[in-house]
Amino acid sequence: MALTERGLYTCYQRLERPLFDVLYRMLWNRHECQDLMHDAFLRIWERRDRVDAERLDALVWVSAMNLARNRLRWQRLWRTETFDAEWPDAEPTLEQSADRATQQRRLHTALKQLPAAMREVIVLSEFSELSQADIATLLKIPPGTVASRRHHGLQKLRSLLVENDHV
Amino acid sequence: MSESPLLGPKLTPPHGGLLRLQQAVQQREQRHFRTRVWVAAGVTASLIALSLLLVVPGALRQHRMNLSVRQALTATPQTHFENGAYVMLPTRNPNVQILLVRALPSRQSTANQALVD
Numbered sequence: 001m002a003l004t005e006r007g008l009y010t011c012y013q014r015l016e017r018p019l020f021d022v023l024y025r026m027l028w029n030r031h032e033c034q035d036l037m038h039d040a041f042l043r044i045w046e047r048r049d050r051v052d053a054e055r056l057d058a059l060v061w062v063s064a065m066n067l068a069r070n071r072l073r074w075q076r077l078w079r080t081e082t083f084d085a086e087w088p089d090a091e092p093t094l095e096q097s098a099d100r101a102t103q104q105r106r107l108h109t110a111l112k113q114l115p116a117a118m119r120e121v122i123v124l125s126e127f128s129e130l131s132q133a134d135i136a137t138l139l140k141i142p143p144g145t146v147a148s149r150r151h152h153g154l155q156k157l158r159s160l161l162v163e164n165d166h167v
Numbered sequence: 168m169s170e171s172p173l174l175g176p177k178l179t180p181p182h183g184g185l186l187r188l189q190q191a192v193q194q195r196e197q198r199h200f201r202t203r204v205w206v207a208a209g210v211t212a213s214l215i216a217l218s219l220l221l222v223v224p225g226a227l228r229q230h231r232m233n234l235s236v237r238q239a240l241t242a243t244p245q246t247h248f249e250n251g252a253y254v255m256l257p258t259r260n261p262n263v264q265i266l267l268v269r270a271l272p273s274r275q276s277t278a279n280q281a282l283v284d
Contacts, residue, residue, distance in 0.1 A: 005192060012185055020180035034181050041188055045195070107175055126174045157173060 003048040003056060011056050012041055019064055021127035026068045026119070028108050029084040036071060040064040061128070061138050065120070072116075110160040118153040125150045235260040 016037070023033040040063040044051055051059060074080075111119050117139075124135045125146070136143040239258045256265040 008192070009185060009189060012188055016180050016184055017177065021177055024178060025174065030178075030181055034184050034187075037180075037184065038188055038191065042191055042195070045192055104175060107173075122174070127177065154173065161173075 001053040003044070003051045003053045007053050007056065008041060008045055008048075011060060012037075015057060015060055018127055018129045019060070022123050023064060023068055025107075025111060025123040025127065027071060027082075028104075029082040031084070032071070032082065036067050037064060040067055058134070058138065061130070065138065069116075106161060106164060109164055110157055113160050114153060114156060118149050118156070121146055121149040122153040122157065231260060232263050235263040236265055239263075239265045 019037055019040075020030075020033055023036055024030060027033055027036070040060055043063055044056070044059055075082075111123075114122070120139060121135065124130060124138070125132070128135065130138065132143050132146050136146045139146070141149075235258045239256045256267060258265055
């Protein structure tokens with residue numbers, strides 16, 4: 001079944017939040033995340049003749065993850081890492097805002113210390129709303145590897161958060 | 168598969184993402200349409216130019232030859248046939264030769280015209 005404009009928008013509405021949550025934990029810049037989502041959907045739209053609408057969600061995830069990896073590679077190469085912990089829509093008090101920024105910075109630092117493959121599994125497991133099998137397909141690894149990376153990744157993340165607090 | 172407190176809360180994306188995507192898709196559609204129109208116009212113009220190049224020179228040459236024949240025929244008042252053969256008429260166009268041939272069976276004064284390039 002061919003991809004329609006309406007199908008694309010419905011998919012955007014369906015995946016906007018989980019995709020944003022995952023990408024934000026990879027790039028830590030909300031505008032960059034939105035740009036990346038936009039680019040992923042536009043790329044798919046440009047190839048709509050070859051896109052199977054039944055597999056659209058999976059394709060969006062693959063496309064967005066690839067773009068995010070490219071972006072991270074580019075950031076590492078040019079050392080242009082950004083961190084955007086401000087969250088205007090939540091309307092927190094100044095104190096809450098500062099607290100949230102601190103928490104996000106802690107998490108950002110700890111996640112950055114994890115190997116990329118482990119980090120991707122953790123973030124996808126947490127926010128993508130994809131099943132373990134779907135994550136395995138997306139990352140092209142066996143489902144057992146997803147489970148083990150998630151388990152070990154979370155353990156390591158907890159210990160890193162504690163270690164970083166003591167430093 | 169949720170470890171929400173560890174990885175922070177679920178977030179709300181910035182507003183206007185869908186609208187931005189819709190506008191971008193519309194713009195691309197319009198650009199594709201314009202591109203297709205320009206390509207079609209270009210192809211049509213090329214075909215017209217090509218057909219003119221093929222048709223016009225031949226038509227012009229034919230017209231010039233017809234004109235030369237008419238001029239030669241009107242410029243020659245009286246023609247005498249030599250033993251029933253033919254007489255060549257002078258023309259202004261070097262590529263045109265006009266031969267008047269006697270119509271033998273009827274012996275009338277009209278003659279057939281033959282053009283030799």
